Amino acid sequence: MAKLYVTIQGDTWDAIAYKTLGSEYRLPLLLEANRQHRKITIFPGGIELTIPEVDTSKHTERPPWLGEDDEL
Template identity: 50%
Template sequence: MRQYTTIQGDMWDSISYKMYGTESNMSILIQANTEHMETTIFTAGITLNVPEVETENTNLPPWKRV
């Protein structure tokens, strides 16, 4: 599992975008870091767990997706 150290002003959606390239995995980050689930805006220096996720390439037609 990877980790991410916050910078001042980070929020769940921005961290998700930095780590996964999309805001839609925000709930995965929150579930992996339940001790911070009430945090809206992070201070600097908090280490968060970043689980690996399966990425689905939706730009390809269904028969070419792996």
């Protein structure tokens, strides 16, 4: 089930993605779930945004060319 986030004055898409989804690189997922607000750059307070569920089983922080025992 998707969650809701209520913006605070000065929030930006990348900051919200980082706070709610763990990475600013997930911003496209956030935008897709909230297309009606896509033209806002800096949010006023009080806007409700839908925070999509992220399937973390498909996400890895490690590059695919590194093995499990390799160090970064």
